[in-house]
Amino acid sequence: MAFSTAITGLKASTTELDVTGNNIANSSTVGFKSARTEFSDIFATVVVGSGSANSPGSGVIVSDIAQDFTAGTIQFTNNNLDLAIDGTGFFQLNDGQGGITYTRAGGFELDKDGNVVSKNGNFLQGFGLDAAGNRQPIGNLAVSQKESPPKATSDMDLSFNIDSRATPSNLAYDPDDSATFTFSTTNSTFDSLGNENTIKFDMIEQGAWRERQSISLIDFAGLGLNAGDSFSLAGGTISVVAAGTPPDPALGQIGDDTTAANFASRVAAIFNDAATPLQNQVGWDNRIREVSDDGSGNLEITWAASAADVRPVVLNHIDTVGTGTTTALTNVNTQDPFFAANKVESYAFSVPAPPLTGTNPFITIGATQVGINTTMSASDIVDEIIKNTNAILSANPEIDTITKDSSTGQLVITYDPELGDEPTVPVSSTNVTGLTIGAGSFDETGDNSYQGVYQMHALFNNSTPLNIGRPPQPGSGLTTSEAGPILLTFDTTNGLLQTVNGLPVSATGSAPSITIAGADPANPNNTISLDLSGTTQFASESIVKASTQDGFTKGDLIGVTFSAEGVMVASFSNGQNSNLGIVALASFENQSGLQPVGDTAWSATLASGQAILNPPGTGLNGQLRSAALEQSNVNLSEELVALIEAQRNFQANSKTLQTENQVTQTILQIN
CATH class of the missing domain: 3.90.1160.10 (Baseplate structural protein gp11, finger domain)
Incomplete structure (x- = not known):
C-alpha cells in the first residue's frame, strides 16, 4: 500500500515539475497564459466494514491543470499589425479548413493576398463593412483596397477677414496687379481625374463713387415711331401711345411724337415719377439710382454706389406695329466711372x-x-x-x-x-x-451704399474667370448666370457678412452657398459648392481664417492601423483613410473551459460554451491596442519557488518509497 501511495506522489510531483517547467519555458512567449497544477487525494473504501477514521488514504492524483487567464503586460512595438487586447477577449482565427481557434497572441502580418494572418498562417476574423459603414458577417480580415481613386472637389469652406481699414483702389481690376484689389487668397482644388488646380479669389472693396453712363441715341429719327411700339431699358418697358392720348409717366408712357431731342427728358420723367412702374417692374435693374437728361439730348444713367459691378445699359426699340423687329439704339459711353458718391x-x-x-x-x-x-x-x-x-x-x-x-x-x-x-x-x-x-445750378444727392460692398472675382488657375453665379444683365433676356464677379456685403455696424450675391446671410450666420462652375476641365458638369460662413470685415489684419475642400488626387496604400474599437484603417498617400473592417473579439461564459491546442491558442469546448463575438470595447470585450503585444503572464519568481516546492515534494515521495523498501527488507530478513 505504501509503495502505491509513494508512486502516486512521485507521479503528481513529476506533473507539477512539468507544468512549472512549461511555464518557465514560455515566460517570453507572446500571449502565453501560465498554468498551475491542482491535486486531489485518493481515498479507497469498501462497502462493508469501512471506517473513515481507520483509513490511511491511497495517495494523490492531479485533478486539473488550470489556466491562469490574467492579462499580461502590454509592450508596444513598431508594427501596426501587432495587436493587443486591453481587457478580456480572444482573437478568433480560421485555418481556412473550418478549424476555429482563439488566441491572445496578436502578432499578425499580411500574406500575399492581403489577408491578415497569424504567424502560423491562420486568418484573423472580423466584421466586414459596406460602403455606408454597416457591419457585415464574420469573415477573413483583408486589405482589399490597394489604392484610393481621385475625387473631384465638390465642397469648399472658406472664411476670411478683410481689414475694414484698407483703402479702396480706383484702379481698373487687374488680376496680376495686387494694387487693384483689397484682398486675395488662392485655394487648391482637384478635378475628376485627380489633377490639382487652383481657384484665386480676389476681393475688391467698392470706393466712394458711382458710375454714370451717358446714352446717346443712334438714328432715332429713322424709327418711324408708332403707338403700340415700346422701348426696353435695363429690363424695364416704356410703352408708346398716340400723340392724341396724353402719355402718363406714372404708367411708363411716352407719345409717338417723341423725338431724339426730348426722348431723354421724357424717360427721366417716367423714372422720377413716384408712381412709375418702370422702377417696380420685374427684371428692372433696381441698382440704377438716377435717370436724367444731361441737357444735350443724352440720357444719363447713374448707378448706386453699391452696384459695384456695372455693365453698359442698352436701349432697344421694339417695332411692334411695323416690322416686329428689335433695334438697338444706343451708343454707351462711360462718362465718369468714378463719379463721386458725396452729397x-x-x-x-x-x-x-x-x-x-x-x-x-x-x-x-x-x-x-x-x-x-x-x-x-x-x-x-x-x-x-x-x-x-x-x-x-x-x-x-x-x-x-x-x-x-x-x-x-x-x-x-x-x-x-x-x-x-x-x-x-x-x-x-x-x-x-x-x-x-x-x-445753385446743380445739387448731387449723396450715396453711402458703397460701404461694406466688395466685388468677389474667381479665377481658375490664375487666368480664366469662373462662373460663380453672377446674375445676367437685366433686360438681356438671359436666364442663366455668367462668368464674372459677384457682390459680398458686410454689416458696417458689426463687420459680419450680410449678403452673398444678393442673398441674405441667416440669423445663425450661415451664408448662402455659392456654386462654382467650370473648375473641372475633365468633367464640365461638375460644380463646387462654396460656403463663406464666418467671413468678416473687422478692423484687423486681412487673413484667411479657415479653408477646406473635399477633393483629392489618386493615392497608394502606405499603411494599415487599427483603432481602439478594432476598426482596420487603410491609409493612402493622398491623405485619405478607408475603413476596411472591424476585428472580432470572442468572449466565453467559462473561459477556463477552453482547451489548449498549441501555438498559444485554445479551442472552444462544451465546458467553455460557444464564442460570443463583438467588436472591441463592446460587451465584455476589452479595447484594442495597435502596434502592441501582450506578453506572457508568467511570474518567474513565483515559478522558481514553485519549482523548488515540486522538487521537495518529489524528494519526499522518493524518501517514502525508500523507507517502505527498507521496512520490507527488514521483514524479509526475519528467520
Missing part, C-alpha cells in the same frame, strides 16, 4: 447794384461764422468763406470740402460720402441787407 450742394451769392448795408455782417455756415463787409461783391464773399475753410471744416465734421466753382463763382459744399444724403449744413447771412443766397 454736393451749391449756393449762389447775389449782390444788387446798390451796396450792401448792415452793421457787423457775417455769413453763418453750420456752426461757423465768417465776417464780411458791405463793400464786398458776391465773389469776394465766397472768397472770404474759402479763406476760413479750416475753421469751417473743424466745426462741421460732416463737410468734406468747401470750394468755389470757377465757372459760376458759386460756393460748393461737398459732404463726407459716408454720411450718404443725410447732412445739410445751413448757409445764411446775418446783419446784412441786400444779399441773396440761393441754391
Whole structure:
C-alpha cells in the first residue's frame, strides 16, 4: 500500500515539475497564459466494514491543470499589425479548413493576398463593412483596397477677414496687379481625374463713387415711331401711345411724337415719377439710382454706389406695329466711372447794384461764422468763406470740402460720402441787407451704399474667370448666370457678412452657398459648392481664417492601423483613410473551459460554451491596442519557488518509497 501511495506522489510531483517547467519555458512567449497544477487525494473504501477514521488514504492524483487567464503586460512595438487586447477577449482565427481557434497572441502580418494572418498562417476574423459603414458577417480580415481613386472637389469652406481699414483702389481690376484689389487668397482644388488646380479669389472693396453712363441715341429719327411700339431699358418697358392720348409717366408712357431731342427728358420723367412702374417692374435693374437728361439730348444713367459691378445699359426699340423687329439704339459711353458718391450742394451769392448795408455782417455756415463787409461783391464773399475753410471744416465734421466753382463763382459744399444724403449744413447771412443766397445750378444727392460692398472675382488657375453665379444683365433676356464677379456685403455696424450675391446671410450666420462652375476641365458638369460662413470685415489684419475642400488626387496604400474599437484603417498617400473592417473579439461564459491546442491558442469546448463575438470595447470585450503585444503572464519568481516546492515534494515521495523498501527488507530478513 505504501509503495502505491509513494508512486502516486512521485507521479503528481513529476506533473507539477512539468507544468512549472512549461511555464518557465514560455515566460517570453507572446500571449502565453501560465498554468498551475491542482491535486486531489485518493481515498479507497469498501462497502462493508469501512471506517473513515481507520483509513490511511491511497495517495494523490492531479485533478486539473488550470489556466491562469490574467492579462499580461502590454509592450508596444513598431508594427501596426501587432495587436493587443486591453481587457478580456480572444482573437478568433480560421485555418481556412473550418478549424476555429482563439488566441491572445496578436502578432499578425499580411500574406500575399492581403489577408491578415497569424504567424502560423491562420486568418484573423472580423466584421466586414459596406460602403455606408454597416457591419457585415464574420469573415477573413483583408486589405482589399490597394489604392484610393481621385475625387473631384465638390465642397469648399472658406472664411476670411478683410481689414475694414484698407483703402479702396480706383484702379481698373487687374488680376496680376495686387494694387487693384483689397484682398486675395488662392485655394487648391482637384478635378475628376485627380489633377490639382487652383481657384484665386480676389476681393475688391467698392470706393466712394458711382458710375454714370451717358446714352446717346443712334438714328432715332429713322424709327418711324408708332403707338403700340415700346422701348426696353435695363429690363424695364416704356410703352408708346398716340400723340392724341396724353402719355402718363406714372404708367411708363411716352407719345409717338417723341423725338431724339426730348426722348431723354421724357424717360427721366417716367423714372422720377413716384408712381412709375418702370422702377417696380420685374427684371428692372433696381441698382440704377438716377435717370436724367444731361441737357444735350443724352440720357444719363447713374448707378448706386453699391452696384459695384456695372455693365453698359442698352436701349432697344421694339417695332411692334411695323416690322416686329428689335433695334438697338444706343451708343454707351462711360462718362465718369468714378463719379463721386458725396452729397454736393451749391449756393449762389447775389449782390444788387446798390451796396450792401448792415452793421457787423457775417455769413453763418453750420456752426461757423465768417465776417464780411458791405463793400464786398458776391465773389469776394465766397472768397472770404474759402479763406476760413479750416475753421469751417473743424466745426462741421460732416463737410468734406468747401470750394468755389470757377465757372459760376458759386460756393460748393461737398459732404463726407459716408454720411450718404443725410447732412445739410445751413448757409445764411446775418446783419446784412441786400444779399441773396440761393441754391445753385446743380445739387448731387449723396450715396453711402458703397460701404461694406466688395466685388468677389474667381479665377481658375490664375487666368480664366469662373462662373460663380453672377446674375445676367437685366433686360438681356438671359436666364442663366455668367462668368464674372459677384457682390459680398458686410454689416458696417458689426463687420459680419450680410449678403452673398444678393442673398441674405441667416440669423445663425450661415451664408448662402455659392456654386462654382467650370473648375473641372475633365468633367464640365461638375460644380463646387462654396460656403463663406464666418467671413468678416473687422478692423484687423486681412487673413484667411479657415479653408477646406473635399477633393483629392489618386493615392497608394502606405499603411494599415487599427483603432481602439478594432476598426482596420487603410491609409493612402493622398491623405485619405478607408475603413476596411472591424476585428472580432470572442468572449466565453467559462473561459477556463477552453482547451489548449498549441501555438498559444485554445479551442472552444462544451465546458467553455460557444464564442460570443463583438467588436472591441463592446460587451465584455476589452479595447484594442495597435502596434502592441501582450506578453506572457508568467511570474518567474513565483515559478522558481514553485519549482523548488515540486522538487521537495518529489524528494519526499522518493524518501517514502525508500523507507517502505527498507521496512520490507527488514521483514524479509526475519528467520
